[in-house]
Amino acid sequence: MSHINKPSSLFFTGLAAVILGYVSLRTPPVDSFWSMTLAPLLLILGYLWLIPAGLWPRSSPAEQKGHNAISPDVTLATRIAGPGVFGFSFVVYLLTMWPGPRWWDSAGYVVSSVTMGVDGAPGSLLLQLLGRLVWFVAFIVTPSARLNLLSALVTAVAVTILFYVMLRLLRSVYSNDDRDDTAVVIGALTASLTLAFAVSVWAHSGYANPYGLSMLAAAILLYLAVRWWENPDAEGASNFLLLAAFVFGLDLSIHRSNLLFVPGFVLLVLVRKPRLILSGRLWIGGIMLFGLGLSLQLTNMFRAQLDPRINFTDPDNLGKLWDYLALKERGISVFGADLLQRKGPLWATQIKHEYLRYLGWNFAGFDPENMTIKWDALYGLPLLVGILGLLYSFIRRKATSLLLILFLCSSALAIFYLNIPPDYFRKMDRHFLASFMIFAVWIGFGSCALMRFLTRITGYRPAVDWMIGLLLFVVLPINALYANWKTNDQSGNFTPIDFGKNILDSCEKDAILITGGDSDTFPVWYLQMVEGYRPDVLTLNYSLLNTSWRLKSHLKYHPSIPWNLTSETIDSLVPIAADSEVVTIYTTGPDSIPVHLKVVPSIEGRYRSVSDQVLLDILKTNRWRRPIYLSAGLGPIISLGLQEYMRPDGVVFKIAVRKNERADISALERNLLERYSYRGMGGEVRLDKVSRAMTRNYLNAFGYLERYYAMKKDNTALERLNKLRDQLWPGEQ
16 A cells, blocks of 8 residues: 555645745736735745645554654653754854855845846745745845845754654664663754754855755655655555655755655665555656646746846746756756766766765864865764764664665765766865765764763763763764854855945946956845945846847846847847957047957857957947946956956956046055955955955955056055055965
C-alpha cells in the first residue's frame, strides 16, 4: 500500500488562493494594489501554508509511532533548546548583518522584490514574493536592510529545523531516559549552532540572497525524509513523500541546488520500502504536486505581461518563460548535456579545491585573507567530531543509509553537476550548504556519543553531565562564533550602498550614466528605484543595451531619452559588420566645436555590438546637451573612442569635450575630499574580497589627484590627500 491520505479542505482552499493570486497579479496597471500587494499575499498564503497544511498526514500519534519513532516525552530542556537555537542564531545574524544591499546581485534581488520586477534568469521568485511582504511589515529596520532581515530569519529557521531533525534521529538511537535525553539534547544543540556559526552559513545569513531560503528548503526536505523513514508503513506516511515532491517544485523558484536530492529520495524508497517505488498513485501524485510547486514560475510570465520596469528577457508567454528558466540568453546548459566533458580536473579542482576546501572552511577553520583552511581557527574540532559521528552512526546502524544517500547527493552529485572550471571567479560554497547541513547531523551524533562516553566515566552525576555538555558547547558552537565573528560581522560595511550613492552624487543634474556590470549597476538601481535617490540621472547598463527588452523598457520609462530608436527599430538591431572609423559629432550652441571619435569594432575586431550602436546613436542625438558619465570600471574599456575625452571625477569619468573642461579637477577634489562617503573603510570593518576590490576604484581616483598635485608641486594639498588615503587604506602604497 502507498499509505496516502487524501488532501483536506485546506489544500483546495490553497488552490483557490493561488488562482485568485494570479488573477490579482495580472490586474493592471503595473503598480496596482492588486498586483503589487494582494497577489504576493495570496500566493504566499496558498503555496507556503494552505497547500502544505492540506497535504499533511492526518494519522494519529499511535499510528505514527513505529519502532523508529521517538518517545512522546518531551523534556523541559527540549522546550527551551529549540527556541534557544532560533533565538541565539537569529540575534547573532541580526547583530552582524549588512546594513544595506551587498555587491553582485544582492541589490538586484531587493529591487526586484520591491518593484515586483522580473529578475535576471533564473531569478528567485519565492525570495522576491516574501521580500515584497517583508518590505511592508519590517518597519523596525531601515529600507535597505529589510530583505537582509529576511535572510537572517529564514537561515535561523533552517538551523532550528535541523535541531529538531537531530532530536528525532538521536532519540531513535537511544532509549529515552533522562541521562540519554540530556546527551541527545546537547548533541542536537551543539551541532545545530555549530552549523549556524559556520562561515558559509553565517556569511549568507546577512544580506539579500536566495541561499538561506534554499537551505531552509533543504532542511524541510531532510525533515520530511526523516519523518517518512521512521515508519513508512504508517497511515499517511507517503504524504511526506508527496510533500517533498511539492517542495522540490517550489524550490525551483528559489534556487536549483536541492533538485539533486530527487535521486536521493528515489534511493531512500528503494532502500527502505522497495515495493513502494511501483506505486502508480505515488508517482502520479508526486508528479502533479511537483508541477503544482513549479507553477509558481508563472508569476514571472504574468508579471512580465504588465511590463514592469525590471523585466529581464520579458518572458511574457510560455515559450519565452521556458527560455528564461532554461537560461537560454546566458548560453548555459541547465540540463547537464556537457557533464561528461569536464571543465576542470575532477580531483585537484572540483573535489579538493571546490568542495573539500569549503568543507574545511566551515568545520576545520577559515582564513579570510587567503581564502584557505586555517586549522588553528577551529582546530578542526567540528570536523573531527563529525567524522566520529559518521563512524558512530555506522556502528549503531541508525539512519546511516538515509544520511549517507542524501550527503552524497548534496556533495558528490553536486560536484559532478556543477562541473566547476579552474580559477572560477566566484565562490561556490553556497551550492554545498545542504551538504554542510547533513555533515552537521553527524556532528550531532559525534557530540552525543562523546557526551554519553564521558558521562559514563563520571558515573552519571547530573552536575558533571551538564558541565561536560557546557564544555562541548564551548569547544564547538562558541568556538565557531568566536573564530568567525570578525569575518562575518558586516554590520558596518556600507561600501556597496555608499559606492552607488557616490556614483550618483558625481553626476550633474539630468546626466546620462553608463555602467558596466552588476556591482556598479545594482546599487545605483536600488537607490533610484527603491529609495528614490537621484531619479533625474538616466542609468544605462552597457551590457543590457544589447537586449531588446531592456531598450524597450527604457523607451517606456524614459520617453525623453535622446535617441532615434522606436519599438520597431529596436527589434531589427543586430551586430553589424564594421571597420574602424572616425565619427564627428558637433556640440550645440553658438560656440559649437567638432568632437572626433575613433570608433572601433568591439566584437572580434569585425563587428559593432548593438550596445555600441545604441550609445553612438545617443551621442549623435544628444550632441553633449546632457552631461554623460561612465562608471570607473567601464570607462577604460569602452570602444567608442571616448578615452581622449574622459575626465576622472572619482568613481566616474565625465565625457568632457572641451580642453579647458578636461583640465578642471575641481569636481575630482570636491568628490574625493568633501562629498564622498567612505563608511566602513579604513580598518573599521574586515571588508570582504569584493568590497576591497570595488573600493580600489577610489584608490585609482586618489592616484589621479595625487599626480596632479605632484605636477603642480602643491605639497600642502598633497599631504592632506595622502593623510586621507592612509586613513582609508592603512599600509597600502
